[in-house]
Amino acid sequence: MGKRLRQQRRGKGSSTFEAKHKGIKVSYRSLSERQAKSKIRGQVLDLVKESGRSSILALVGFEDGSTNYVIAAEGLAVSQPIEIGKNAGVVIGNVLPLVSIPEGCPIFNLELIPGDGGKLVKGTGVYALLVNRDKRAAYVKLPSGQTKPFKLESRATIGCSACGGRLEKPRVKAGNAFHFMAARSRHYPGLRGVAMNPSDHPFGGSQHHAGKSKSSSRNAPPGRKVGSISSKRTGRKKKN
Secondary structure, three states, X not given: OOOOOHHHHHHOOOHHHOOOOOOOOOOOOOOOHHHHHOEEEEEEXXXXXXXXXXXXXXXXXXXXXXXXXXEOEOOOOOOOEXXXXXXXXXXXXXXXXXXXXXXXXXXXXXXXXXXXXOOEOOOOOOOEEEEEEOOOXXXXXXXXXXXXXXXOOOEEEEOOEOOOOHHHOOOOXXXXXXXXXXXXXXXXXXXXXXXXXXOOOOOOOOOOOOOOOOEEOOOOXXXXXXXXXXXXXXXXXXXX
């Protein structure tokens, strides 16, 4: 008797497939009227590398004694001053609302809704461009190439996120790839369904081919939802 498929066991919610590190919370300072109208000064106390996260984090200590983690900008250094607010200078690592950022400036860690702490453009070595601004919205070109409007009160960090050359270093061996994926709770290595037994996968069997259509319904249950999920087309493409 075969065991349940991996996607069935993963969906149960047990600790077997959870990431081992809970992670460090990263966000901007909470948005208030005093912070929105002025600026708050801080200083980079440390640069931290966290397991399970690709970006480098900067621990910032503020003048009121509080600390907070933010995504580090490329070129940021320990003891460098940081400013957050509407009147902050346009310097790498500072956090400003879009209304105060000049057009053409590279930004990252962009707030989708003012005060949410940053939701977009948070990967390593990525940045967006503030291309235009009017009285109602600021238009930002995202790394995907899409230009979207944002509220003028949404904040962003000046510059480009650190670790831009992270993917240039090869992993060399499977062990490095295993630990990289395990820290992020990702499935690795992958085994082909046709290489399994019929009791382990719908595509399994001695002939080592699917033997049936690989298309599967979007609403199929775990264990049957394998192959091409809700595929628009099947078969070989015709040559023009």
